[in-house]
Amino acid sequence: MNKIVVIDEELCTGCGACVKLCPKQILRLDETDHVCKVTDENRCDKRRGCERVCPAGAIKIH
Ligand code: SF4
Ligand code: SF4
Numbered sequence: 001m002n003k004i005v006v007i008d009e010e011l012c013t014g015c016g017a018c019v020k021l022c023p024k025q026i027l028r029l030d031e032t033d034h035v036c037k038v039t040d041e042n043r044c045d046k047r048r049g050c051e052r053v054c055p056a057g058a059i060k061i062h
Contacts, residue, residue, distance in 0.1 A: 004041040004062055005050075011058035012036050018050035018059060 005026070014034035019027045026039045027050060036058070044061065051059045 002038050002041050004046070005038045005044050006060045006062060007036050007038060008058045008060075009033070009035045011056045012054075013056050013058075015055065017053045017055065021049050021053050023049070 012035040014029055014036065016029055016036075018036055019029055024043045024045060026041065026043050027036055028039060029035070030037045046061055048061045051061050
């Protein structure tokens with residue numbers, strides 16, 4: 001369970017906008033589930049770029 005980068009998979013549409021934007025490349029699209037997954041959240045810069053770009057409001061940075 002992530003504590004820093006939290007994705008609501010019910011809201012995520014798999015659009016990929018956050019994956020493209022993340023400067024740390026810690027977000028990826030799961031090919032099977034078509035939702036965004038977080039790899040190493042400890043590398044997150046916490047600048048909330050993904051939170052702002054997500055059209056579904058599915059990402060929260062804590
Ligand atoms: S806050 Fe920045 S570094 Fe962290 S997951 Fe979002 S885009 Fe990536
Ligand atoms: S930007 Fe939002 S809706 Fe699009 S893949 Fe990322 S978390 Fe999912």
